[in-house]
Amino acid sequence: MDHFAYRNRVLHCEDVSLPDLAETYGTPLYVYSKATLLRHLREIQTAFAELEPTICYSIKTNGNIHLAKLMADEGAGFDVTSGGELYRALKAGGVGSKIVFAGVGKTDPEIRTALENGVFLFNVESEGELLAIGDVAKSMGKTAQVALRVNPDLPPKTHAKTDTSVKGVKFGLDIDTVLEFAQKMVGHPSVRVVGLHMHLGSPILSAEPYRQGVEKGLILIDKLRQQGHKIEWWNMGGGFGIHYRKQEALPAAAFAEAIVPGVKKAGCKLILEPGRFVVGNAGILVSRVIYTKDSGGKHFVIQDAAMNDLIRPTLYDSFHRIWPVQPAENVPCPPADYEAEIPNTVKCDVVGPVCESGDFLAKNRALPRLTRGDLLATFSAGAYGMAMSSNYNGRPRAAEVLVDGATHRLIRRRETYEDLVRPEVET
Numbered sequence: 001m002d003h004f005a006y007r008n009r010v011l012h013c014e015d016v017s018l019p020d021l022a023e024t025y026g027t028p029l030y031v032y033s034k035a036t037l038l039r040h041l042r043e044i045q046t047a048f049a050e051l052e053p054t055i056c057y058s059i060k061t062n063g064n065i066h067l068a069k070l071m072a073d074e075g076a077g078f079d080v081t082s083g084g085e086l087y088r089a090l091k092a093g094g095v096g097s098k099i100v101f102a103g104v105g106k107t108d109p110e111i112r113t114a115l116e117n118g119v120f121l122f123n124v125e126s127e128g129e130l131l132a133i134g135d136v137a138k139s140m141g142k143t144a145q146v147a148l149r150v151n152p153d154l155p156p157k158t159h160a161k162t163d164t165s166v167k168g169v170k171f172g173l174d175i176d177t178v179l180e181f182a183q184k185m186v187g188h189p190s191v192r193v194v195g196l197h198m199h200l201g202s203p204i205l206s207a208e209p210y211r212q213g214v215e216k217g218l219i220l221i222d223k224l225r226q227q228g229h230k231i232e233w234w235n236m237g238g239g240f241g242i243h244y245r246k247q248e249a250l251p252a253a254a255f256a257e258a259i260v261p262g263v264k265k266a267g268c269k270l271i272l273e274p275g276r277f278v279v280g281n282a283g284i285l286v287s288r289v290i291y292t293k294d295s296g297g298k299h300f301v302i303q304d305a306a307m308n309d310l311i312r313p314t315l316y317d318s319f320h321r322i323w324p325v326q327p328a329e330n331v332p333c334p335p336a337d338y339e340a341e342i343p344n345t346v347k348c349d350v351v352g353p354v355c356e357s358g359d360f361l362a363k364n365r366a367l368p369r370l371t372r373g374d375l376l377a378t379f380s381a382g383a384y385g386m387a388m389s390s391n392y393n394g395r396p397r398a399a400e401v402l403v404d405g406a407t408h409r410l411i412r413r414r415e416t417y418e419d420l421v422r423p424e425v426e427t
């Protein structure tokens with residue numbers, strides 16, 4: 001459930017009308033609902049409550065510090081993948097004792113900064129990385145705690161570009177050789193192996209991969225303990241899917257059912273790194289139609305949001321529901337099924353102004369006839385939307401607004417043309 005709904009045929013975020021927000025802040029505009037964000041975070045906290053998990057919001061998903069602060073205020077920690085994300089997490093009120101550091105390519109300066117800030121666990125993905133963490137920790141007179149990130153080699157479960165637990169991807173330590181590697185780490189003077197980490201991929205719409213991962217993890221934890229490692233933490237990553245098309249996603253409780261018994265059996269403390277589940281449906285992208293045209297047997301809706309604002313459709317073939325903010329009387333408001341035949345619509349390619357054929361938000365999509373100036377909402381855009389945006393084609397990044405009941409505030413101003421050249425003119 002989210003807090004974006006039509007009232008008298010006008011889309012609202014909580015109690016605020018989207019046309020009002022578009023008028024105030026311009027388009028393209030990311031709009032977030034505080035109630036939705038907190039609802040989804042609390043759903044995970046409740047589903048896994050029995051284990052009192054450390055929930056490390058995956059800040060890569062949407063790094064806006066105002067949103068991250070809301071999560072820190074609710075008790076969440078952070079999963080960071082770079083020094084930049086660590087900086088953001090700390091700015092948002094994160095504390096090292098609840099921050100985990102993931103990623104295949106941590107540099108020495110990043111490791112040093114993490115240790116200086118008390119980051120409590122590194123998810124280690126290679127032997128070289130573990131040695132580097134050891135060297136840096138030693139030079140600082142510290143001992144680093146690490147979780148071994150294992151690739152459990154499961155069947156494909158999501159888009160190839162976001163599946164992180166099939167053989168041959170760059171992520172994690174190979175499950176077939178991880179124990180040989182772990183054996184060498186027993187008694188390391190500056191690194192303590194205290195956890196197991198698995199992030200299976202994203203978005204995942206079934207609990208089965210988690211069940212399979214947990215089964216493999218239980219065996220591994222047992223063997224790591226036999227080697228002498230004191231395994232206390234089990235980090236199952238993120239990956240819980242959300243509703244992009246209709247109601248296709250599982251509740252957090254279904255993932256808990258697959259994960260909790262195994263973690264209990266292992267006697268471990270649980271860490272989760274959810275991102276998309278928390279923020280995905282808490283945000284929409286609002287855009288304005290600039291032109292429409294017919295060409296090559298197709299109808300194009302050219303609007304002012306582009307691949308630089310939301311790259312998921314062209315990068316991952318992702319589906320986002322799109323519907324007018326103020327639909328005409330003769331169309332559903334909104335449709336029950338965006339992929340079905342919808343009366344009084346035409347099939348459109350929804351495209352942006354960027355000079356790429358791959359610049360689209362949707363292809364062959366049923367939409368009512370639109371005209372210049374109409375507002376469109378692209379739903380479920382809160383995760384990997386603004387976070388993956390760029391300035392390609394000299395486009396200033398969109399503004400972001402946070403709605404809370406009947407109030408709204410700017411949480412990132414729209415970039416200006418000066419912003420586009422500032423790092424160059426200041427050199």
Ligand SMILES: Cc1ncc(COP(=O)(O)O)c(C=O)c1O
Nearest residue numbers: 058199202238239273274275276
């Ligand atoms: C290691 C790790 N943890 C957590 C996440 C967050 O995944 P999601 O947003 O699907 O919950 C990712 C996503 O790429 C990841 O790579």
